[in-house]
Amino acid sequence: MSTATGTGPGPTRHKLALAALGLGAFVIGTAELVIVGVLSLIAGDLDISVSTAGLLVTAYALGVSLGGPVVTAATIRLPRRTLLWVALAVFIAGNLVAVFSAAFGLLLAARVLCGAIHGLYLGAASTVATGLVAAEHRGQAVGLVFGGISVSTVIGVPLGTLIGQGLGWQATFGSVVVLGVLALVATLALVPRVEHTSADGLGAQARHAFHPRVLAMLAATVLLMGSQFIAFTYLTPFLEDVTGISGGAVGAFLLIFGVFSAIGTFAGGRFADINASATLLAGNVVVIVAMAALWAFGSNAWLVGIALAGWGIVGFGVTPSFQLRVISLAGEGADLAATLGASAANVGVAAGAAVGGWALAAFGTGDVPVVALVAAVLALPVVWATRFLKAPQAPVAAAAGGEADSVSNVPVTTAG
Template identity: 55%
Template structure:
């Protein structure tokens, strides 16, 4: 197998792992009522399982990444998958909600760890000009999970029980673990960097500014998308049965946007973020003013999926690049920022829904994305730090001077 084919195969293995993580994250939304009924708890309490996973990504992911940055990357990927599988086995046998919530937090942390390590490995498998496409393969696995994994998991839960879903996720996770060890090449960690040095690089102001842009953009989108079902019903006249068709269109468009966004990120990641931000404003404005028609609403959702997910590879490339020697940690921080934005956006949209009406959630999304635009524009001027040569290695010009002195000794 030639090197290019080996790289593509390894990327597919990473995409499979991302698909498993993505399915585990989102499928619980479709089984909350079954979990609540089985454990005899309110559905509002069961919904904390969604938050537990998100907190795992946002808090546990960066911590796990910081603790493993000196380890070989394939080992880190395999470790994340092994802990993920074990946690899902705990979910299958758990009868207590507290243990169930903990068993959701830990896979979330492994999800964050995987994203950071997989981004670095994917970027190392291809030439620099194709890194956006490589990262889109990884994140594309998550996008495909929303199209295939979540609907199939929900169907399986209705037919066989919610625990069967997590049994299937554990089995797929074990398959992804085996594929990672068999197909993904070893990827040694970068030069040894202290934890504090990594943190300083990953939390540099330029990185934090871009993470804030990512949080605003995701918050703006999910302040609307979280409540898209009631919006479509009340504004576009959608029925319970037709909602699935709308979401399917959005999911397919999201997967397509992820892969297309990878190519655009390779051309100009900074410009991709700014243009996507501006287009998001146009899409959300269209939804507000023209979303009352069923066909128009579906077209708007398709455009939204392409644009909203198309910016993700560009964000990841910029975050990792701007962090320099803290790139591994910063890669997991982007997942944290995205999930923090999703949580905050959902809360803001919920406030608007309760205080005003369902159309107000779109105005909240527009406001957040509008705030992001000047910040996104400002980040275009940010430059990646120049790698410092080890102090023990003389600069090339000094080396030449030393060699000349040796070759031409004093008379």
């Protein structure tokens, strides 16, 4: 049983540890998304097309989806705290390579490496976070970690883009390096060693992590995240062509989505603790309503703003519930499964972007939300069915007498 007690995430030292984990996620989220704001700068500097530069986004997503689980499997026996700081150190090195990359191929390789570390870090941070708090607060702990990703979309990405426009795209990656060093120092200073009950060997981890109940949860993740990114990937042209806004107004609407996404992630952690399965189902319904509103009232700026706010809250707000359910359902395979959760989300992102591109070409900007609506409706029965998935019996906690700075990590049932 965790040493954390009380009505919050635990003692002050554990709250500081969670803040350090959130800072690491903020750095990783900034590095992932800020590339979009400097693609044209990279294309011009390296004498390539913008579409070719866009492969840097794809490379990162492939790194998360495929490289994350592979790297996690290779490091499965490492203590989670050690894995966190090693992951951050390698992530810093990867972005340092990007700073000095004069060739597109080298920059592409650096993005694949950083993507793999992204998945590794989020998986390890999730399992460490759940081990820092009492069982009834594990959703909040995961929400604090993924909240770092959400905050990066509101603060990190705009600032990184501004730095790139003023000082060059290399300075953008340089700022990520600096933030990464701060996160590394915070991790070493604040994150304690976490005792966990996951199986030690890769084979044992895989048996639990790839259990049908976990795969079903991952499928639900892909479907719901994918349905959202059908619309989100092409939100800017929708706002310009259908809603009829441009320039700074587009940025304001995207900011609305980003702010409410951050709020939703933190709030979503609390709802995950109450009932993760019900939170996912409610989130799916809200996505359906939001997509319907965008399709039906896309020309009304006020209603679009309201729809984006509601969508933003659940878009990232369901993430803690997804991750908590995956970890819980995996039982002794939680370390590997936590990375699979990040991979599934990125598969959904990539698939959603591809379907959205097809919808844009086939039907036009105004009908992209209705394709997202159909996808969200198709996801609903799968998300509903996951309510009946039961987590395995939690292993008996290790005998008392461990290190003073260690806490335990025991998967818990979150079906409600």
